[in-house]
Amino acid sequence: MKKVISIAMVMMLAVATLFAGGTGEATAANSGKNLLVSVWAGPHADLQKQVVADYPDANVTIDDVDYGNLKAKQLTSFQAAPGSGNYDVVWVNSLWMKEYTDAGYILPLNDYIEASGLDTSMYSKGLLDGCTFDGQIYGFPTYAQTMILVYDKAAFEEEGLEVPTTADELIAVAKHFKEKGTGIAFPEKQGSGDTLFSQLLFSEGGSYFDENGRPAMDSPEAIRAATIIDELGKYAIDGCLAWHHDECAEAVRMKDAPIAIVMSALCNQNHDPEKSLIVDTVGYAPMPGTTGLAAATNTFWVWAVASNATDPQAAYDLCEWLASPEVEKRQTIADQQISAIETISSDPEVLEKAPFIPVVMEQLANGKTEPSLVSFAAYKTELQTALSEIATTDEDPAVIMQNLQAKLETMDFSY
């Protein structure tokens, strides 16, 4: 018995020593402040880890989670007690902001902003508005993204094709390449097509709800957007039906597809010689609608402070630092991300590194934000299923959209 007790005590001592050593190190370096940050494990996550390593006021740990599980993990963390390993700072998709603020998961920052004297007018008004609810700013916008056309100039020159400026021209180009054995690449996997649909809907001048607050998926604009997707699908490269954004970006980068509709956040890799075969021939153009207008869906990310953060002031300080002009510019140059700080996008140093930024900014200027409703997630789920049906069946897109409309009309979108 004595032996067992002795062994147990030795083990407990060993564990205690181990933990004591770990915290002691952090304390020495950063006055005891430890911050846990939740981010999407996208192509920029490694850079974010490098950036936070230079943060002087706390020891910052980044937990990068793939997009599919990010929200679930953040929601779980919000339920935890402060100091129990929960997130202090969260990188929130702009589409989740309304839900998070309604539920009280993230803190309003007005008092902190006032105390620090931060000038928020440097941020794009449209994007900052997406972080503001009832007059309270809940986070700092960053990393705007939209879908743009990425093409291989060499392939276009070889075929004697012009860069498409309307949806019909784009369909014609896709058809041409399909007949040559390739086609256009764009995400058609169920759950991936709604961003493109949103852009086309906005480019056609449509919206998700009509002026009476009724779903508007049977509007001519929505049906036109669905028809464009259906037409493009006919001339898509093999495999698109199972592809998410990343695979489409890779297809054009590896010259499998001569043209693709790509999320701008993934365009930085086109310029990496280790990952791209089109470094010298890549071209960018806006993703056009019927009239040539290219409107973005204002999707971006937000640095926000979790309500259950252990030290909200320290978490706010980190958010402000991460969204500062210096850090944003550093990340834009290193990884060509689109900053919400307008002056950065016109900085010559930035433009040299990220030639696609003017295209993205043009689309963002025509951008619209998707409805800020908690119940909109259910709307999107039904839309994604309808778009998948359009992509995988011969059914008329208009009929599918009318069926979708009938289903949406039975649902409650009042919250």
Add this chain to the structure above:
Amino acid sequence: MKHRTFELSLERGDLLPLLLMMPTLIIILCIMIVPLIYGFVLTFFNAGFGNSGSPAFAGFDNWVRFFKDETSRKAVLNTVCFSLGATAGDLVLGTICALLLVKLPRIVSSIFRPIVTMPLLVSPVVVGLIWRYIYDPRGILYWILGQFGITIEDFPGVTMPSTALLSTIIAHWWQVTPFVVIVLTAGLLSIPDEYYEAARIDGAGAFNTFFRITLPQLRNVYMTVLIISGVDTIKIFDIIYALTGGGPNNSTISLSIYGYNQAFVQSNLSYAMVISVMTMVLSFLIFGIPFVRNNIASNKR
């Protein structure tokens, strides 16, 4: 007639068994029974993540919705088809592999056995990702099929509803068959050689020997595999989520994926609970009842 009455005696240690079991019972109660009851109660409310205050009472609304919901019906059908297809394939392929391994010379089977069991060591999410690359038109599957003149139009894999569920089942076979091989190999080795010797003397062929000796002797092993693998397939989430995400056109959506979407995408915990409870009921109906019946029959024998 004199009746003897039982009197509880602390001195005799009558409560000792109960005391010894108490920690286990308390743990089971706290981490299994209480959450289960809580989850069931939640189905009668409209609860979501972060709802402030008490969730509104919804009566049987969530249950009625489940039976009226087109997607939930599709999820039930997909789950049942996946489960039956996957389990049947696991058992058939597992039996064939196990028989082949047992028949092989010991040195050869000792090399092949670890190779065959390797997929079992891979996490289901990784299995989904591996098969995503295999099913890609630029991947190995279509290269091999291309050698026989078969293109993606002939077998669209995960890109079309007609073959997407089958494609996910194939990925599941690849991962779980090794488990069946391990268990069945152990079962096969435990069958006394005398039975096969007697069958040989009586002139029984391989077919008769398999169906009259091997299969009956492995009955309990099969039931164990069936319950483990079967329940696992009813709860299927990881492979499908990584491979197709439930698409295309909901053709591979399972109850677990639908429940996950309701809870974490649409923040509708109560409806997700209804889906979870129904998954449990389905699991009991398909695999629990045969297992219980087999146990009762075994006890009678």
